[in-house]
Amino acid sequence: MKFHNLIWSLLISFLFVGSILAQKPVTTLITNANIFDGKSEQLITGQSVLVEGNLIKKIAPSIKAPKGAEVIDAKGATLTPGFIDAHTHLAWNLGVSEHFYAPLDYQYALNLAEAENTLMRGFTTIRDVGGQVVGTKRAIDEGYFPGPRIYSSCAAIGMTTGHGDFRAPSVAPRMMGGPSETEAETAGLVMFADGVPEVLTASRMQFRKGAHFLKLFVGGAVSGMYDPLDIAEYSMEELKAAVGEAERWNTYVAVHTYTDGSTRMAIEAGVKSLEHCNLLEEETVKLAAEKDVFISAQAALFMNPAPPSFTPAQVERQQMAKEGLDKLMKACKKYNAKVLFGTDMVASMESKKAQVTEFTLRKDWFTNAQILKQATSGNAEALELSGPRNPYPGKLGVIEEGAFADILLIKGNPLEKLEVLLEPEKNLLVIMKDGKVFKNIIK
Numbered sequence: 198m199k200f201h202n203l204i205w206s207l208l209i210s211f212l213f214v215g216s217i218l219a220q221k222p223v224t225t226l227i228t229n230a231n232i233f234d235g236k237s238e239q240l241i242t243g244q245s246v247l248v249e250g251n252l253i254k255k256i257a258p259s260i261k262a263p264k265g266a267e268v269i270d271a272k273g274a275t276l277t278p279g280f281i282d283a284h285t286h287l288a289w290n291l292g293v294s295e296h297f298y299a300p301l302d303y304q305y306a307l308n309l310a311e312a313e314n315t316l317m318r319g320f321t322t323i324r325d326v327g328g329q330v331v332g333t334k335r336a337i338d339e340g341y342f343p344g345p346r347i348y349s350s351c352a353a354i355g356m357t358t359g360h361g362d363f364r365a366p367s368v369a370p371r372m373m374g375g376p377s378e379t380e381a382e383t384a385g386l387v388m389f390a391d392g393v394p395e396v397l398t399a400s401r402m403q404f405r406k407g408a409h410f411l412k413l414f415v416g417g418a419v420s421g422m423y424d425p426l427d428i429a430e431y432s433m434e435e436l437k438a439a440v441g442e443a444e445r446w447n448t449y450v451a452v453h454t455y456t457d458g459s460t461r462m463a464i465e466a467g468v469k470s471l472e473h474c475n476l477l478e479e480e481t482v483k484l485a486a487e488k489d490v491f492i493s494a495q496a497a498l499f500m501n502p503a504p505p506s507f508t509p510a511q512v513e514r515q516q517m518a519k520e521g522l523d524k525l526m527k528a529c530k531k532y533n534a535k536v537l538f539g540t541d542m543v544a545s546m547e548s549k550k551a552q553v554t555e556f557t558l559r560k561d562w563f564t565n566a567q568i569l570k571q572a573t574s575g576n577a578e579a580l581e582l583s584g585p586r587n588p589y590p591g592k593l594g595v596i597e598e599g600a601f602a603d604i605l606l607i608k609g610n611p612l613e614k615l616e617v618l619l620e621p622e623k624n625l626l627v628i629m630k631d632g633k634v635f636k637n638i639i640k
């Protein structure tokens with residue numbers, strides 16, 4: 198009996214000590230790495246990086262491993278900041294019409310699966326510009342599921358018959374007896390609002406749901422049902438109402454826009470991030486650059502084949518947008534506009550695999566270093582526009598002491614050969630987010 202008691206008390210004290218050890222922040226030392234720090238054009242060779250908890254504690258050619266630290270010998274691999282995608286729709290994993298009918302728990306399950314896929318492609322942070330993802334974000338942040346950090350606009354706000362209106366033509370708008378906001382919302386991708394009071398209410402509703410910034414559709418769309426690319430959606434009064442509301446929440450508005458008309462209105466209203474922009478004239482790009490407004494462009498979305506669910510009209514508009522891309526990117530370079538790295542992959546989890554092609558398709562206009570900077574420190578700059586609504590205040594997109602430990606170890610050197618990023622399964626050796634290792638195939 199006494200012997201049994203002794204065994205039990207030993208076991209309990211082991212468990213107690215074990216649980217204390219488990220709560221200690223994890224310390225990881227990465228040795229023998231060549232660093233792309235998110236800003237410099239050159240690798241900083243032969244470095245060690247010490248990660249304590251969720252932060253980068255120290256960077257030096259040689260660091261003595263603290264007691265109990267996990268040591269990862271990078272064996273000369275390239276160490277980069279985790280990538281940031283400035284334009285995603287994590288919740289848009291089906292064809293548009295399927296979203297009306299698929300059970301919501303199925304859709305949310307896909308969100309979680311796609312969140313893990315996104316992280317495994319090296320994206321440790323996404324800026325989600327339309328979709329119900331704040332619950333997904335919470336489950337990821339709480340450690341229940343692997344996935345990236347998420348900045349979310351919640352639903353994108355759009356007008357009746359504008360981009361995002363995928364209702365049948367016979368469905369009456371709400372103010373004429375149509376369905377409620379929630380029924381028409383297509384699983385949180387969009388909320389319809391017409392006129393200043395509704396735009397204000399829709400803006401406030403997104404903040405109630407936990408939005409970190411607002412997203413509005415202010416022009417025609419490639420994937421829209423009823424809106425040709427050339428039109429401007431929303432009046433100046435409606436636009437200014439949303440921008441004013443965002444400013445009172447100390448954050449900003451991003452808008453979907455292709456043409457000069459809608460883009461110039463958006464800049465004048467005080468919008469800070471212009472999504473797409475494919476059909477802009479040089480003068481408008483120049484204006485955006487002068488006003489420090491981000492141009493959130495995508496290449497892969499337009500240069501890859503259209504998703505199979507696209508109608509002939511949508512395919513034709515994709516072609517128009519693709520043709521504008523060359524002029525846009527050249528003007529961005531000429532005026533040194535702040536170009537974000539975004540992908541806007543939608544409609545199926547299969548098509549979302551093309552997210553990584555954004556790296557190589559940008560080579561038509563930018564150097565490898567410029568592209569890698571866009572996907573790291575450049576995008577991080579835009580995330581800071583959320584101000585006090587920023588869910589992860591701290592340094593992202595850089596390898597610096599004190600920055601969040603979002604780190605990739607890559608086989609090969611993407612500064613010389615971006616193509617290594619096309620095979621993340623093989624070439625992303627280590628994926629660390631917030632100091633935790635989610636993948637390690639180096640040993």
Ligand SMILES: [Zn+2]
Binds near residue numbers: 286327541
């Ligand atoms: Zn989009």
